[in-house]
């Protein structure tokens with residue numbers, strides 16, 4: 001196994017509460033994941049990234065952790081976890097865990113202690129600051145979840161604590177070396193159990209500017225983005241290098257991916273350049289910003305392909321030989337890709353899902369598939385606020401309603417962007433609740449489960465599932481997919497995303513149409529001479545005199561040697 005095995009790997013992300021329920025409480029569990037390992041094996045993935053499974057009051061679906069050494073009872077027991085690791089290993093599947101250490105739950109023992117006084121042993125485990133002379137918050141930062149200030153007053157300590165996310169999620173104070181040692185100890189605990197690495201949650205936010213400056217240009221009485229003083233802060237790289245020295249480099253062949261919100265590509269190199277010994281790769285968000293609107297993420301805007309291309313191409317260029325990319329279209333925080341970047345109508349769902357997969361998997365980097373993406377699951381299509389479960393969606397609904405936006409508009413924002421779009425139960429078959437659970441699920445199953453489900457994809461050799469299976473297989477067969485140089489083709493084309501990958505004498509041309517119409521695409525001259533077609537989401541590409549006549553959402557991959 002090469003030391004950099006993760007460059008050849010494909011990762012499958014599992015959101016445990018929505019994957020498979022085996023004890024019929026309406027919440028997915030570890031045994032459900034174990035039961036579905038053969039399915040994942042069939043798909044061909046190498047690694048599972050598990051969203052948080054630790055003990056948690058579940059204010060933010062497990063990211064608010066109250067005990068890093070225990071499994072949340074909803075998901076099962078520690079022996080269920082051990083059995084899952086054991087079984088996965090038998091099937092050749094590695095597991096990486098979500099390390100959520102930017103904040104803890106306010107019910108974590110450390111916080112309960114920290115709250116008690118300014119001079120207790122846990123006092124500096126969190127970020128406490130005095131009120132301004134007028135009693136107001138230490139600065140103007142607002143919570144990322146939209147619930148008002150990022151500071152909360154504690155009557156007992158007579159100080160404010162910082163929470164970038166929910167009020168019930170106080171931020172850990174990484175400036176305190178004891179906190180860092182607690183994190184490392186916890187990492188060793190899970191690594192010793194056999195996990196293969198971590199996805200490091202909100203890792204670009206762990207080191208705050210210790211002056212806690214106000215975010216500039218924020219109108220009086222409003223809250224500013226905390227990213228200003230919290231992202232890519234002064235000591236983040238020092239902390240990660242320490243983590244690498246003390247933990248990551250002490251184990252063989254781990255994989256790490258840091259969630260690095262608000263990190264431009266120049267800074268991504270700092271996290272992922274191997275000589276710096278920090279992380280293997282990061283999740284960047286530039287391509288997730290292409291449909292942001294005047295209120296940020298929650299909008300009813302559609303993306304422009306030119307923006308998407310520009311963003312993806314830049315990451316391909318700048319990290320080539322200087323770092324490593326993660327490749328993703330969606331995850332538990334983002335809408336479903338087929339609804340956002342493709343077309344989820346009955347006519348085009350399957351074609352556009354395959355096209356998106358093609359355009360992503362042939363780029364350089366490690367692809368991440370979010371559960372259900374491999375069968376083309378769509379956005380939730382909820383019509384009422386009561387159907388949403390996500391705290392952020394509810395906060396945003398409240399915020400926009402308070403701002404006077406019409407309810408219809410606010411619901412459209414959520415329909416497009418709510419995190420719950422990704423969190424509806426996995427659709428296994430056409431039985432009740434899509435085969436996820438026989439009990440009412442914690443969040444409603446998408447109504448389209450009788451048409452869109454795993455069983456029907458497995459029964460159809462032309463399905464999205466088998467298309468993904470082939471993409472994953474090709475990655476193992478074609479080194480050019482892993483190492484090849486990326487060059488964009490016809491950047492000015494506003495409907496087609498095309499690029500080549502080249503390694504030694506081998507070259508691939510990837511062409512993906514984002515249009516629901518038939519359009520022309522002129523093939524580069526090198527590809528005129530009847531090249532081999534290795535992927536196509538239609539029967540046979542239609543090509544004449546150097547022109548490819550693309551059908552709606554067609555994807556074609558050519559290979560020359």
Ligand code: NOJ
Pocket residue numbers: 060063064100165201202259332333
């Ligand atoms: C990023 C996670 O992906 C998201 O789900 C979570 O709410 C925040 N971090 C806060 O932990």
